[in-house]
Amino acid sequence: xxTPIRIALVGMGKIARDQHVPTxxxxxVFQLVxxxxxxxxxxxxxxxxxxxxxxxxxxxxxxAVSLCTPPQVRRAIAHSAIDQGWAVFLEKPPAATVSEAxxxxxxxxxRGTGLFASWHSRHAPAVxxxxxxxxxxxxxxxxxxxxxxxxxxxPGQDWIFEPGGFGVFDPAINALSIxxxxxxxxxxxxxxxxxxxxxxxxxxxxxxxxxxxxGAPVHARLDFLQRGRQRWDIAVRTNDGDLLLxxxxxxxxxxxxxxxxxxxxxxxxxxxxxxFAEIVPAREVDMDLAPLxxxxxxxxxxxxxxxxxxxx
Amino acid sequence: xxTPIRIALVGMGKIARDQHVPTxxxxxVFQLVxxxxxxxxxxxxxxxxxxxxxxxxxxxxxxAVSLCTPPQVRRAIAHSAIDQGWAVFLEKPPAATVSEAxxxxxxxxxRGTGLFASWHSRHAPAVxxxxxxxxxxxxxxxxxxxxxxxxxxxPGQDWIFEPGGFGVFDPAINALSIxxxxxxxxxxxxxxxxxxxxxxxxxxxxxxxxxxxxGAPVHARLDFLQRGRQRWDIAVRTNDGDLLLxxxxxxxxxxxxxxxxxxxxxxxxxxxxxxFAEIVPAREVDMDLAPLxxxxxxxxxxxxxxxxxxxx
Numbered sequence: 294x295x296t297p298i299r300i301a302l303v304g305m306g307k308i309a310r311d312q313h314v315p316t317x318x319x320x321x322v323f324q325l326v327x328x329x330x331x332x333x334x335x336x337x338x339x340x341x342x343x344x345x346x347x348x349x350x351x352x353x354x355x356x357a358v359s360l361c362t363p364p365q366v367r368r369a370i371a372h373s374a375i376d377q378g379w380a381v382f383l384e385k386p387p388a389a390t391v392s393e394a395x396x397x398x399x400x401x402x403x404r405g406t407g408l409f410a411s412w413h414s415r416h417a418p419a420v421x422x423x424x425x426x427x428x429x430x431x432x433x434x435x436x437x438x439x440x441x442x443x444x445x446x447x448p449g450q451d452w453i454f455e456p457g458g459f460g461v462f463d464p465a466i467n468a469l470s471i472x473x474x475x476x477x478x479x480x481x482x483x484x485x486x487x488x489x490x491x492x493x494x495x496x497x498x499x500x501x502x503x504x505x506x507x508g509a510p511v512h513a514r515l516d517f518l519q520r521g522r523q524r525w526d527i528a529v530r531t532n533d534g535d536l537l538l539x540x541x542x543x544x545x546x547x548x549x550x551x552x553x554x555x556x557x558x559x560x561x562x563x564x565x566x567x568x569f570a571e572i573v574p575a576r577e578v579d580m581d582l583a584p585l586x587x588x589x590x591x592x593x594x595x596x597x598x599x600x601x602x603x604x605x
Numbered sequence: 606x607x608t609p610i611r612i613a614l615v616g617m618g619k620i621a622r623d624q625h626v627p628t629x630x631x632x633x634v635f636q637l638v639x640x641x642x643x644x645x646x647x648x649x650x651x652x653x654x655x656x657x658x659x660x661x662x663x664x665x666x667x668x669a670v671s672l673c674t675p676p677q678v679r680r681a682i683a684h685s686a687i688d689q690g691w692a693v694f695l696e697k698p699p700a701a702t703v704s705e706a707x708x709x710x711x712x713x714x715x716r717g718t719g720l721f722a723s724w725h726s727r728h729a730p731a732v733x734x735x736x737x738x739x740x741x742x743x744x745x746x747x748x749x750x751x752x753x754x755x756x757x758x759x760p761g762q763d764w765i766f767e768p769g770g771f772g773v774f775d776p777a778i779n780a781l782s783i784x785x786x787x788x789x790x791x792x793x794x795x796x797x798x799x800x801x802x803x804x805x806x807x808x809x810x811x812x813x814x815x816x817x818x819x820g821a822p823v824h825a826r827l828d829f830l831q832r833g834r835q836r837w838d839i840a841v842r843t844n845d846g847d848l849l850l851x852x853x854x855x856x857x858x859x860x861x862x863x864x865x866x867x868x869x870x871x872x873x874x875x876x877x878x879x880x881f882a883e884i885v886p887a888r889e890v891d892m893d894l895a896p897l898x899x900x901x902x903x904x905x906x907x908x909x910x911x912x913x914x915x916x917x
Contacts, residue, residue, distance in 0.1 A: 592904040594769035597909060
């Protein structure tokens, strides 16, 4: 057992408290040494700072940072952290725009620091078995349904419906992160219809037509107003049977038969930090921009329809 | 003088006839050997084919192809051309989406064939002098005005207002190709307001807020309904004087004084083909995706407003 990786958390909102703090505290590979928050959030008795610059000036020894800030400020903070020589873990999406994400990737490569664009849904337990099963099969078509109730999962979070807040693409980028991981070919956007509430600036529902590089059609139905049973499903028909990945990657069935899926790591974030533990010492840049690029491409080609105003 | 590069033109629309054919025919480095067109366009007595597959099967010896097709079909054709081992010249934009352009770049690298994402405006005569002048100066702010009359420049071309047709970003991507070439830092999109006519699916005007990696604000005003004097101007204020690049890169003034700009190559397309002549034998991939990525990013973060219907 080597020395733990000394890590600071930046941006102490809900995802940091619900996922990052407990995951880091339960993983002996990491040692949480500080927090950074503009709103004063802290953890136990750890040193807490108001900015990355204050952390850097403090003398606290840091090997890596996890950035859980809103994406709008993530690039500048990540850039500074890379300049400090710290490895950087980026919550999803890795930046507010594709251009920013590319610049971060290039900067980390130039400086030789570790950088990780995390996609937590890829670490759901049934994703890797699905990828393996599909790897040597020919995809005929696929269907993504990502339908959840924004009032249940993001109550009162107006930022999500601001321009650049991603709207229904905030959860749907998880679906795209899984689809780009399990399908054996790249995905391209052919067209999209996006519904935007009359009083909001981001999508509340969308229908997206994609195609694999091999020509198979992939349809995605995204809905932020789903009542009753919530659905996070990806169904794939192949030349050799059908796959259904459901519950956001937690459950897998082949030709209608459920498979037992082990979750050895007990959670998506445990898997992410297991991966980050490889990235830090290797100074690796693991920055798959395909999910974010697809979301930008969808907005580039989409036809928009104004729909009923949305209020909480 | 070595053997000419044998080149075929694919997609025989207006840009192929107005620019590519005369440029290739005047350049001794290239020899136009065939055309490919689904609508039957041809040049002189050259062999004409209805598809890339027909050209490949014909026995006509080809070293390179220039793709002037609509962007929606460009990826598949470019992919096939790369598989043939032919170098590929892509008209702008290099593909319909960023994901497609990245896939082409990766495919050409894997196959070791030449690939060129052309940005013709970068070869306007005053662009390189502007880049050199700005290279060692600190940019304080910049302003882009790209205002032209779509009825004059694209009369009756309904495709430009279809979703994915780019609308006013069809000309504005030229401005972004120049700005990303002459400004010494990368550009990022912070916000945008896009006007879409009530009967159309793409922008007719836009205001875009960008920022350089060093923090300098850059504003772009894009308008497709400009009457009177057409404007394609980029103004840059620096710590050491002001630059105005006007007429789409044809004219340059520094602190209000016009500079004489030589156009040794007699046109943007002569410059593009001069560059392609380097790319083909070197099997180089020259694929700067920054302009296309910025256009996608703008659509990702934009607030949209429905404006008056547009008719020709």
